[in-house]
Every structure is written in structure tokens, then in C-alpha cells.
Amino acid sequence: MKTVPPDPNIVVWFQDGYVRLGDANVNILTHGLNYGTGVFEGIRGGYNEDDHELYLIRVREHYERWKANCGIVGIKVPADVEQLCEITAELCRKNKFHSGVYVRPLAYKASARIGVHADENDAYAIVVVPFGDYFTGKRDFKAGVVTWRRVDDNAIPGRSKISGAYVNSVLAGGEARANGHDEAIFLTQDGHVAEGAASNIFMVRKGKLITPPVTDNILEGITRDCVMELARRELGLEVVERSIDRSELYICDEIFFCGTAVELISVTHIDHRLIKDGAPATITPKLQRLYADATRGRMPAYRHWLWPVHAAKKTEERHVLSV
Numbered sequence: 001m002k003t004v005p006p007d008p009n010i011v012v013w014f015q016d017g018y019v020r021l022g023d024a025n026v027n028i029l030t031h032g033l034n035y036g037t038g039v040f041e042g043i044r045g046g047y048n049e050d051d052h053e054l055y056l057i058r059v060r061e062h063y064e065r066w067k068a069n070c071g072i073v074g075i076k077v078p079a080d081v082e083q084l085c086e087i088t089a090e091l092c093r094k095n096k097f098h099s100g101v102y103v104r105p106l107a108y109k110a111s112a113r114i115g116v117h118a119d120e121n122d123a124y125a126i127v128v129v130p131f132g133d134y135f136t137g138k139r140d141f142k143a144g145v146v147t148w149r150r151v152d153d154n155a156i157p158g159r160s161k162i163s164g165a166y167v168n169s170v171l172a173g174g175e176a177r178a179n180g181h182d183e184a185i186f187l188t189q190d191g192h193v194a195e196g197a198a199s200n201i202f203m204v205r206k207g208k209l210i211t212p213p214v215t216d217n218i219l220e221g222i223t224r225d226c227v228m229e230l231a232r233r234e235l236g237l238e239v240v241e242r243s244i245d246r247s248e249l250y251i252c253d254e255i256f257f258c259g260t261a262v263e264l265i266s267v268t269h270i271d272h273r274l275i276k277d278g279a280p281a282t283i284t285p286k287l288q289r290l291y292a293d294a295t296r297g298r299m300p301a302y303r304h305w306l307w308p309v310h311a312a313k314k315t316e317e318r319h320v321l322s323v
């Protein structure tokens with residue numbers, strides 16, 4: 001995973017305007033920073049070299065989810081979904097991004113004072129950075145069940161992408177890496193498979209694609225939704241949302257994680273056991289290809305998932321030239 005700090009001269013959206021990233025700072029007493037009262041999103045833009053176009057992937061759905069999740073915490077985002085999409089596309093244009101990007105919207109409780117009680121002072125920011133592959137060039141990808149349990153809906157709702165809840169993911173990821181894995185697998189409090197530290201999980205068993213239901217404390221992933229649609233429509237697979245036992249991971253045929261950052265990543269080892277004795281996965285690579293094609297504008301049937309960043313600008317320029 002690349003962890004290079006972004007260029008401080010990148011233009012970002014902060015306090016209702018466009019500013020340099022280096023100038024987008026908050027007070028040390030900000031409520032969101034002290035108590036974790038933020039809700040964030042992660043959105044990807046995929047670049048298509050042939051079209052010279054940057055496509056924001058399911059950006060509307062991401063902003064719809066973000067606004068709904070903010071509502072769970074009582075944070076208000078005054079802009080509507082269409083305006084948020086426009087701001088994001090404009091940030092890509094202002095920064096002249098002609099590559100893959102990652103978009104990080106963050107809404108938070110903004111009062112700078114001591115006290116857990118939250119007030120109505122909410123703020124939001126949107127940052128876009130160039131972004132490539134999350135786990136680069138790995139042939140073996142090892143996942144392991146960790147001792148930390150996934151946050152429960154009745155403690156901190158995992159479906160909300162609440163900043164403070166990601167301590168759970170940080171602890172899980174740290175334990176997984178300390179134990180020689182690349183990614184963690186969370187179980188729910190009652191011992192069912194939930195998801196990765198920042199991704200949803202699927203397994204293939206007897207030709208069916210199986211993933212935990214949204215009531216097993218998972219984030220309701222948008223990539224998960226894309227995968228289910230592609231599997232059903234393009235591969236004719238049966239997709240089942242049901243609870244998964246840990247031991248099913250040991251006897252299944254394929255496992256992969258999916259999410260905005262990781263896209264689709266095939267797992268080769270689970271708890272240091274080689275999946276299916278190392279037999280090559282067959283369904284995961286097909287889904288990886290379909291997802292890459294659909295999200296880079298190479299499948300017309302899925303164009304409605306994409307928001308072209310530069311096309312809008314070209315239309316504006318053409319309009320200016322013609323008047």
C-alpha cells in the first residue's frame with residue numbers, strides 16, 4: 001500500500017471553498033478529532049487511457065451513503081448529492097488529474113472545545129489525491145482471523161464509516177500483520193465472518209458466490225454491490241447473502257476481498273492454510289476483469305455507474321467556443 005503524503009499544493013474543498021491542502025487545517029480541540037465524531041467516504045476514480053477520461057465510480061451512491069451515514073451520527077452536510085459530485089469533478093479538473101484518483105470526503109463535528117456533548121457545528125471537506133493499486137504486485141495474499149471482534153451495531157454502527165470506529169480496523173490490521181497475514185478477517189460478536197479491516201469478503205463454494213448479510217455488522221459496500229450485480233448478470237452465478245462460519249473459509253474454493261481501495265483481491269491463504277491446496281481461482285479473476293472493465297468505461301451497460309470528469313469540461317469549452 002502506498003503511503004506517500006499528498007502534495008500540500010493539491011486543491012481541496014474545505015470550509016465552503018477551494019484551498020490548498022496545506023492550508024486545510026483544524027484546531028487541536030476539534031470535536032471530531034478528540035472524540036472520533038466524523039463520517040468519511042472513500043471513492044475511486046478510474047482513468048481510461050483510450051478515452052483520455054477519468055471516471056468517478058458510483059460517485060452518486062457514495063455521496064448518498066455518506067449523507068445517510070452522517071445522519072446516523074447527527075452530522076449535517078448542507079450540499080446535495082449533485083453538488084457534491086460536481087465539487088469532486090471540479091477538484092479533479094482543478095488539479096489536472098489524468099490518472100486514477102481516490103476521493104476522501106469527511107464530515108465532522110467542528111466545535112473546538114472540551115466536552116463530549118456534540119452541538120450543531122458541523123463541517124465537511126473533500127480531498128482528491130492520485131491513487132494507484134492498494135496492494136501492489138502481490139502474488140500471495142494471506143488473510144487471517146483476528147481476536148478483535150467487529151464493532152457491533154449497538155455499540156458503534158459499522159455501516160456508518162464513523163471515523164472513531166476505524167480504531168477497530170487499525171487494531172485488527174496490526175494484529176493480522178504481526179501474525180504474518182496481509183489482511184485481517186473480523187468475526188462478529190457471535191462468531192460469524194464479518195469482513196476485512198477495510199473491505200468486504202466473498203467466498204466461492206460449490207459454484208455459488210457467498211457473502212455475509214448486511215446485518216452481520218459489515219459496511220454496506222458499494223464494490224460488494226457491483227460484484228453481486230456483475231456475478232449475476234455477466235456470469236449467471238447464484239449469489240447468496242448469508243452468515244458464514246469461520247471453518248467454511250477453510251474448505252471453500254475461493255475467497256476474495258473487495259472495496260473501493262483494494263478493488264478485488266484474491267486471497268491465497270487463510271489462517272496460514274493454502275486455499276483449495278493452491279488450485280488457481282477461476283471465478284475471482286473473471287470478476288476482477290469484469291469489475292475493471294465496467295469501472296473504466298469499457299462496458300457500455302455499466303456507464304451509468306460512472307461520472308466522466310473531463311467530458312463536462314469539454315462540453316463547457318465547446319459551448320464557450322460556439323458562442
Ligand SMILES: Cc1ncc(COP(=O)(O)O)c(C=O)c1O
Nearest residue numbers: 198199200219221222223259260
Ligand atoms: C470496513 C469496510 N468494509 C468494507 C469496505 C468496502 O466498501 P466500499 O466497496 O463501499 O468501498 C470498506 C471501505 O470503504 C470498509 O472500510
